[in-house]
Amino acid sequence: MHNFLPIAYFQNQFVSFESANISIATHALHYGTGAFGGLRGIPDPETDQQILLFRLDRHCQRLSSSAKFLNYNLPADKIEQIIIEFVQKNQPQTSFYIRPFVYTSDLGIAPRLHNIQKDFFVYGLELGDYLSPDGINCRISSWHRQEDRSLPLRGKISGAYITSSLAKTEAVESGFDEAILLNSQGKVCEASGMNIFVVRNGQLITPGFDQDILEGITRDSVLTIAKDLGIEIIERPVDKTELLIADEVFLSGTAAKITPVKRIENYHLPEQKPITEKLREKLTAITENRDSNYQHWVYKVKI
Known part of the structure; x- marks a missing residue:
């Protein structure tokens, strides 16, 4: 309700x-x-x-x-x-x-x-938490993300979200919280309505714009924060198997904010998620206007 x-x-x-x-x-x-x-x-x-x-x-x-x-x-x-x-x-x-x-x-x-x-x-x-802040379980969807040559993926076009809806329902009805979609090349793309990040060996890895992802604003925020924190960032194609052996995986989006992933299919990820937590704490502080370095990101409406 x-x-x-x-x-x-x-x-x-x-x-x-x-x-x-x-x-x-x-x-x-x-x-x-x-x-x-x-x-x-x-x-x-x-x-x-x-x-x-x-x-x-x-x-x-x-x-x-x-x-x-x-x-x-x-x-x-x-x-x-x-x-x-x-x-x-x-x-x-x-x-x-x-x-x-x-x-x-x-x-x-x-x-x-x-x-x-x-x-x-x-x-x-x-709206409070869209997904559990304690972490979620994800499955690889049988549905693939559309290609930019068939839909303008740089925009949030409403008709495109039939794929997200199919993937989300498939995930929930099979016992998971969220779906991870691959693109037409079989590379990791994004979740039903969020971008995805992988941490391996201290590096923050995420699919680039050439992987048919949405140009997420929270994604952009995470990349900027990570760079300012001295975390190495790599934007490149990501294979499905990388998710299964990652040190950390998290999703980002306006509704989801930064949501850690606990399990993908039947593969459990490490419980300790230091980079995810560091980024999430920083993002929370920024949105609450508690970080003077990012005050230009927060618009104040007088009421």
């Missing part, structure tokens, strides 16, 4: 969440012609007068770029302005998640992106 924030942005105005409804004939509902973002916010632990949003500018830039794949010009600064006002109107009292969404809003049946109306809405919900 989700606790949705009471106010949504819908059809160019702020309305109650309950009244923000679309028609069953909405084009995007039938063809997956939408794109979404997702960012976290928390009440400032130091004062009840402001909300902290993590990397608001990057999230708005990515959604603006995703909208371009839909033939929709939606400037990042407009998205940012609406999200700020959305937070001010809702004044959340606990950790929450914001879901901005762009989509083809016309009523029709022809699959296309030209000569069709687009729109943009924002809603939010209270």
